Amino acid sequence: MLFPYLTLGVPETTTDEDVRRAYLLKIRMYPPEQNPDEFQRVCEAYELIKTEPARTRLRLFGMPGMKPGAPLADLVPKPVASERRRAGVALWIETNMNPP
């Protein structure tokens, strides 16, 4: 499970209203019929931090399902593919002139 604050894009000092707003925004971005996995992640994240007691529970008891051997990278979202930056023609060709 991803860290819910990163999934919803809210700070750890957030409020119930901000969490709900972020949740509604996200589920609009990821409708279940088009992005079922992402929708599921957003819903799970919302359940984990939607109220102050829930957030305190997360702070005190940590993420649910923590067990030895769980990959660390599973905690944070992968960089979005569409956010890749552009290297430029020259750098690509320079790399090609000295291939690995």
Next chain:
Amino acid sequence: MPNHQVKRGTATEATAGASDSLVPLLAELQASIEQARGHKALGLAKLLRKHPEYGPKHVPLVARAYEVRLAEMHAAAQHKAAQDLLQMLGVQQPEVAAQLSNRPALLVELGGGPGRLLARYGQDAGLTEEIDIWIRRDCRDPRPLAHHPHLTETHPLKVAATAILNAWEEVEHGAIAGAYARLPDAVGRRSPFVAWRLFVQALQAAYTGRDTEASACLDRIDADCAVRPLAEILRRILACEPPRNTREGILHAKIVAPSLHGALSQIDRHLAAGQLAESRSLFDELVRQPIWAGQEQLFGEIVARYLLAIAPLLDRMCAAHGARKTAHEIIQSFQRIPRFALSIAKFLCWDNADCAEDWEAAIRVDKMPPLAMAMIYDRLATLRLTREADDLDDDACDDAFEIRGDDRDADADAGRQAEELWQQSVKFHPLRETFVHWHAATQRHQGDEEAALNAWIIAFPEDVTPLLALTALYRANRTPQKALSMFKLLESVARGQPEVEALRPLLRLDSAAGRLARGMHASAVKDLDEIAPNAPEFIRVACATLRWTCALRSGGDATASRAAWESAGHPLWAFQTESVLASQWRMDVSAELAEVDARVATQARAAPAQLVADYARLAALPDAVWSLKRRFPCGAVIVAACRDRTVDSAAIWDLLRGLFHPSHLSKSTACALFWALTGNGLTRRDARTPEYLAYRALLYDPLPMPPDENPDFDAANDRVEECLAVAQRLAHASGRMEAVQAVESLSHHCHVPVNPKRREARLTDKTCASVIDREAAIGAWADVPPRLKETTRQHRGIEDTFDMFRRKRRTPRPRVSPPSTGPDANQPELW
């Protein structure tokens, strides 16, 4: 010393020892040419020329060395230097220059030099093919061709190279316009630049997040194409693989922004490879990054997970003491977050256990906000009960029944302590989940349920759940005024809700029954008149029964009320009504029960299926007073009806599931009912057969068996194991997870040491069928074959039983709940 001088010196030294003979020099030159090592080949060719034995026959080899070197220079974009070398060769060694193929000249022209070869492109087939091959395999930079000063603007190579570059520039600037759209037309499938076109298209897809499309384009690029190295780099970027060298790393970093995910993936890779030092180095670097401000939770979570991840590595790599020491060293860098000290302490001292000591330490050390304190106290209370349960389970493995009395005392103590912790919790900050835990625990441990519910209602006055539970509690405790006041509160917060409206006629029934018990017959009838005629069927029958009882008690004419009661039907429900009057309100209803009993017996003979169906519906009735919560009828008449083959399968199953409890297994009348129900259920051979067999196995269990039944211990054990094994096999074969879970759950109630899993492996279909046939034929203890019973009744003292139990026991005893809700299984006064 410059690098090239070192290399040249090395080549010279390498060949100096072989100066006496030309053969080694020739062999080395040949090898260099074959390996396309142009620089070394040219050095060796120069040595060869100076060799005394050098002659015309060596000129082609020297020419090949120059060709390789020139190709190498073009590949490195040293076009001008290559052109100068070629010119110098023509002047100084014309015999070698004459041996050169078209290729060096062509390369010079492709690199921007003037010449006649490119002008013949498209006209000379051989030359065209040679140029296409070079572009496809060796052209690593299309820019010289696109900007070639000696080619016309319409030259096909210049057009294609320009189209590639223009489209690529658009892709790199993120503004797709005409050039990218025209790319498929400008560079066709037969163009030598088609691999470049595919690469540009893949790049565009990758930049815009369409990874699948990008991968499809990359797959179409041939392995020997000059653009293939770039395609591989792009493929690794798409797969989130780390770069393989520094130059690729530069490109990777330029395209993929540094992310926490990437860093953590790298650490994961090191951990998976067992590289503790590398992972620690990366992790130390990561925690020093200024990215954690405002993300203390995430930081704590990542560190805790890292510690858990390295624990197995530490265990493997060091002795236990060393591991702890290493962990201490690692943790030094994390101590800037005070709260995390607790997690570290937990990890180091208690193996990250979520134990009471941790939370008590947290309360003492950290100044927590009230909400956190409330949650910690809630957790402490849960842990207190859990620890008690664990202790009891451990004890249960050591001893049998002797500790049962102590169990209950310890259980009650733990319950009381937990309740105190919950009271502390709600003082800091009332939370609904705390009340839910608290209430559930009071029900399990006979705690002060009223106090828990009252505290819940005070904290959350509009919650329906505690109001309903407290109303039920007051009704069950025969405190009608309190129940009524709770119901008024319920009405004020949830009027119209189904569960509230369902309670209204039941309260009227309670009131009528109470007044009837006190001799206030007229008031009781008034209460009954208040019940709506469209009330549920059970309430109508109970109402008719109470009216009839009122009429009998008041001394008036009971004909009309008797007729109404008789026409209401369902005599078993009338029996339940009278039973509740006797048990709840201490009324002597023997006269009424005699009549009801007769009607039940009549129905049992005439319509046993209807009687059992009524019984099943009664067993499913959820109510604090009028349900079968405390007693259930199981006399001979009922048992006989339950053995009838016309009874509906669903009713049998509902009845068995609703009434069965392991604590009833020591009551002979209850067991008789279960023998009948399981036997009848097994004759159906329906989907529930595995569950019926599992219930049947528990009936064979010799330890809780009623005292008037005298089982042969070993034979009964064997029968238990066999029934459970067949039940498990059938459940697994049916594919119904519900059946598998039910059999598994029931097998935990077994007191004797059996191993059905081992036996299941030896079963055949034929055996299973014969077991089912055998058990279906048994509907009572009397039907059980004599070999399962002791031939002579031996008086077995309690100590003997314990000794035998200890000898036989191999599995832990399941916890036995106090028989508080057990039935008055044999109700002789009522039957």
